[in-house]
Amino acid sequence: MMKTRLMGAAAMALALAFTAQPTLAQHAHASATASTTPEIKPWGFDLDGRDLTVKPGDDFNAYANGVYLRDTEIPADKARFGPFDVLYENSQAQLRAIIEASAANPINDNARKVGALYASFMDEARVNQLGAQPLAADLAAIRAVANHSDMARLMGASHEGFGGSLFGVAVFEDLQDPNVNSAYLGQGGLGLPDRDYYLKPDFATQREAYVVYVARALTAAGWSNPAQAAADILAFETKVAEKHWTTVERRQIDKIYNPTPAAQLSTFAPGFDWTAFLQASKVESVPTLVLMENTAIPGIAQMFADTPIETLKAWQAFQTVDQASPYLSDAFVDSRFEFRGKTLRGQPENRPRWNRGVALVDGQLGEVLGQEYVRLHFPASSKTQMEQLVANLSAAMTERLKALDWMSDATREQAILKMSKFGVKIGYPEKWRSYDGLELTAGDLYGNVERASAFDWAWNRSKIGQPVDPLEWGMTPQTVNAYYNP
Numbered sequence: 130m131m132k133t134r135l136m137g138a139a140a141m142a143l144a145l146a147f148t149a150q151p152t153l154a155q156h157a158h159a160s161a162t163a164s165t166t167p168e169i170k171p172w173g174f175d176l177d178g179r180d181l182t183v184k185p186g187d188d189f190n191a192y193a194n195g196v197y198l199r200d201t202e203i204p205a206d207k208a209r210f211g212p213f214d215v216l217y218e219n220s221q222a223q224l225r226a227i228i229e230a231s232a233a234n235p236i237n238d239n240a241r242k243v244g245a246l247y248a249s250f251m252d253e254a255r256v257n258q259l260g261a262q263p264l265a266a267d268l269a270a271i272r273a274v275a276n277h278s279d280m281a282r283l284m285g286a287s288h289e290g291f292g293g294s295l296f297g298v299a300v301f302e303d304l305q306d307p308n309v310n311s312a313y314l315g316q317g318g319l320g321l322p323d324r325d326y327y328l329k330p331d332f333a334t335q336r337e338a339y340v341v342y343v344a345r346a347l348t349a350a351g352w353s354n355p356a357q358a359a360a361d362i363l364a365f366e367t368k369v370a371e372k373h374w375t376t377v378e379r380r381q382i383d384k385i386y387n388p389t390p391a392a393q394l395s396t397f398a399p400g401f402d403w404t405a406f407l408q409a410s411k412v413e414s415v416p417t418l419v420l421m422e423n424t425a426i427p428g429i430a431q432m433f434a435d436t437p438i439e440t441l442k443a444w445q446a447f448q449t450v451d452q453a454s455p456y457l458s459d460a461f462v463d464s465r466f467e468f469r470g471k472t473l474r475g476q477p478e479n480r481p482r483w484n485r486g487v488a489l490v491d492g493q494l495g496e497v498l499g500q501e502y503v504r505l506h507f508p509a510s511s512k513t514q515m516e517q518l519v520a521n522l523s524a525a526m527t528e529r530l531k532a533l534d535w536m537s538d539a540t541r542e543q544a545i546l547k548m549s550k551f552g553v554k555i556g557y558p559e560k561w562r563s564y565d566g567l568e569l570t571a572g573d574l575y576g577n578v579e580r581a582s583a584f585d586w587a588w589n590r591s592k593i594g595q596p597v598d599p600l601e602w603g604m605t606p607q608t609v610n611a612y613y614n615p
Contacts, residue, residue, distance in 0.1 A: 177196065177197075178193070178194050178195070178196050178197030178198075179192060179193055179194070179195065179196060180192055180194075180195025180196050180199075182195075183195055205477045205478040206476065206477075206478045206479060206480045206481070206484075207476060208474040208475050208476040213609055216609045217609045220502075220607050220608075220609055221484060221487050221488075223502060223505070223506055223607070224487050224490075224491055224498055224502065224607060225483060225487050227243075227498060227501045227502060227505070228243055228244070228247045228486075228487060228490055228498070229247075231243040231244045231247075231501075232244030232245075232247055232248055238565075239494075239497045239564065242494060242497065242564060242567060242569045243490055243494055243497060243498065244571070245569040245570055245571045245577070246489065246490050246493060246494065246569045246577050246581075247486050247487075247489075247490050248571040249569070249570065249571050249572060249573060249574040249577050250456070250482075250485070250486040250489050250490075250574055251482065251483070251486050252571070252572070252574070253459075253482060255572065256456070256457065256458055256574055257458045257459055259457075259458065259575075260457070260458045260460075261349060261350055261351065261457065261458070261461075263453070263456075263457060263574075263575030263576075264350055264449065264450065264453060264457070264575075267290070267291055267292065267449050267453075268350060268351075268352075268446060268449065270283065271283065271442050271445050271446050271449065272442065274438065274441075274442055274445075275438075276438065277401075277402065277433065277434060277438060277441070278402040278405050279405075280433075280438065280441050280442070280445065281401055281402040281403075281405045281406045281409075281433075282402070282405040282406065282408070282409045283409070283445060284296070284406055284409070284445075285405065285406040285407065285408065285409025285410035285411075286409040286410070287448075288409075288410050288411075288586050289411075289579070289582055289583040289586050289587075290579040290582050290583060291448075291449045291452045291453045291578075291579065291582075292445060292448055292449045292452070293317070293318060293320075293444065293445060293447075293448025293449070293452075294317050294318065294406075295316075295317055295318040295369065295401075295429050295430075295433055296314055296315065296316065296317055296318075296401075296406070296426065296429070297314070297315050297316075297317040298312055298313070298314055298410050298412055298418070298590075299312070299313045299315065299589075300312055300313070300589045300590060300592050300593055301313065302597045303419070304382060304385075304386045304419070305386060307597065308596060308597055309594065309595070309596055309597060310592040310593055310594065310595055310596075310597055311388075311417075311418075311419050311593065311594075312412055312415050312417075312418045312419065312590075312593045313418065313419045313420075313421055314418045314419070314420050314421065314426070315385075315420075315421035315422055316372070316373050316374065316421070316422040316425050316426065316429060318366065318369045318429070319366055319369060319370060319373070320339065320343070320362070320366055320447070320448070320451065321335065321336075321339060321366070321370075322473065323370075323373075323376060324370035324371075324373040324375065326339075326370075327363075327366060327367045327370035327371075328367070328370055328371065334472075335472060335473065336363065338468055338472045339363065339468065340359045340360060340363050341359075341468075342464065342465075342467070342468035342472075343355075343358070343359035343362050343363070343447050344356045344358070344359035345464050346447055346450045346451060346454070346461070346464060346465070347359065347443065347446060347447055347450065349450070349460055349461060349464065350446060350450045352443065352446050352447075358440075358443035358446075358447075359447075361440045361443060361444075362440070362443060362444050362447055365436055365440055365441075365444055366444075368432050369429060369432065372425045372428040372429045372432065373422070373425055374422040374424075374425050378422075379421070379422065385419075385421040385422065386419060386421075387419060387420040387421070387423040388417050388418075388419050388420075389417065389418060389419070389420050389423075390416060390417055391403070391407060391413075391415060391416060391417065391418055392416075394407075394418075397426070397427060398426045398427040398429075398430035398431075399427075399430065399431070399434075400430040400431040400432075400433055400434030400435075401429075401430035401433050401434065410590075411586075411587075411590060412590055412593065415593055415594070451465065453575065453578075455485065455489075456574050456575050456578050457575070462479070463479075466479045489578075491605065491607065493578075493581040493585075494564060495605030495607070495608075496558070496561050496562045496564075496602075496605055496606075497564060498605070498607060499557065499561075499605045499606035499607055500561060500606075502606055502607045503556070503557050503606055507556060507557070507606070511556065512555055512556035512557065515555045515556065516553065516555055519553050519555065520553075523548060523551060523553075526548055527545060527548050527549075530544050530545050530548065531545065552599070554602060556606070557606045558600060558601070558602045558606075559600050560598075560600045560601075562588075562601075564584070566584065567580065567581060567584045568580055569581070
């Protein structure tokens with residue numbers, strides 16, 4: 130049972146990892162013996178949360194969960210709480226031990242990277258002393274924008290660091306040829322979660338709070354006329370939202386696959402300097418991009434052309450400040466949390482700094498942490514046991530498919546074929562990602578995050594047009610979640 134303040138989604142958990150490579154810190158844990166005691170009951174249902182004073186036929190939810198909902202208190206730094214959050218908190222504590230040990234005794238370059246990134250985040254005194262200074266170069270680049278082509282170029286460059294873009298480039302397997310990776314181009318540009326927040330009356334309060342937040346962020350960054358700029362930004366993003374596809378439309382796989390030669394973008398969606406954008410995104414040599422929300426792109430491009438450059442500059446400044454705020458002084462952190470944490474998510478308090486620091490390192494160096502995480506907390510025998518369990522389930526499922534009398538022969542044949550192609554990834558990858566070339570230093574949090582972003586984008590775009598690597602994982606070993614990628 131999940132208890133939420135506003136809304137929340139929980140997914141399955143259990144991705145862990147293993148390696149024969151040198152570990153980060155030999156003393157990251159009091160014992161290198163793997164943990165084997167289950168945190169949650171190994172089988173069955175927890176009946177303690179039932180409210181037996183309620184008849185199931187009157188209110189089954191109250192009957193099944195009444196005591197749990199009554200007695201469970203959501204921690205102040207969370208918008209939801211349930212068993213998966215317990216697992217997540219345990220994982221975070223384990224990662225903290227690994228990270229702090231790596232910082233104290235870096236035995237190799239990976240450990241040095243982990244320690245440097247975490248130290249740069251945890252040096253709160255230095256971050257507060259710097260204030261808005263780390264933003265200076267990025268804001269200067271925005272102020273120097275002279276025309277719409279310059280802005281398109283900045284939008285493309287945002288793939289490597291802080292900043293916003295009306296269009297995003299992403300890399301994943303081709304929907305028609307899943308053996309190769311393709312570059313996808315999709316809609317973007319909104320500062321609120323989706324188009325409904327701009328267009329539906331239900332979100333009027335959030336829109337009002339958003340304008341206040343935008344003005345506050347621009348004021349902290351020293352941007353001129355922040356109140357007027359905030360109003361202009363909301364008006365601009367509202368027009369963008371009107372062009373956006375709905376969430377339902379974006380789920381239709383057959384509609385989001387529209388391969389288009391890059392050379393035709395200027396004709397397909399005039400008003401936007403696609404050459405400048407693609408060059409700054411460093412994908413100018415990609416011959417074809419798959420357009421996702423293809424009917425939205427021309428309208429957004431034309432609206433970009435029709436928008437005053439000063440509005441676009443203010444919008445880009447806010448996008449930069451908003452994204453960078455978690456890595457700036459407390460004034461920026463608190464301002465962002467007031468809106469994105471409290472107003473949008475219903476979370477009363479921000480997470481402790483160490484939690485946020487662990488999340489940063491986990492997000493940027495996840496597979497580095499995963500190697501040590503597995504050494505300490507997931508024995509190889511557990512991977513073997515789970516693989517055998519899944520193999521047994523798959524075999525049983527195949528036998529049941531063969532015996533189903535309501536399936537046609539053709540459907541049964543396809544179902545069995547699908548089962549035969551089911552690839553299982555349990556515990557840890559066979560091949561770990563390399564972070565060679567990523568430079569991180571203890572005294573430069575803002576720069577570390579930008580360099581990590583650029584490093585990650587270089588890694589992703591290097592896969593365009595290349596075969597899909599079946600050994601690459603979509604989640605880190607310590608992530609409390611699971612995924613299915615057909």
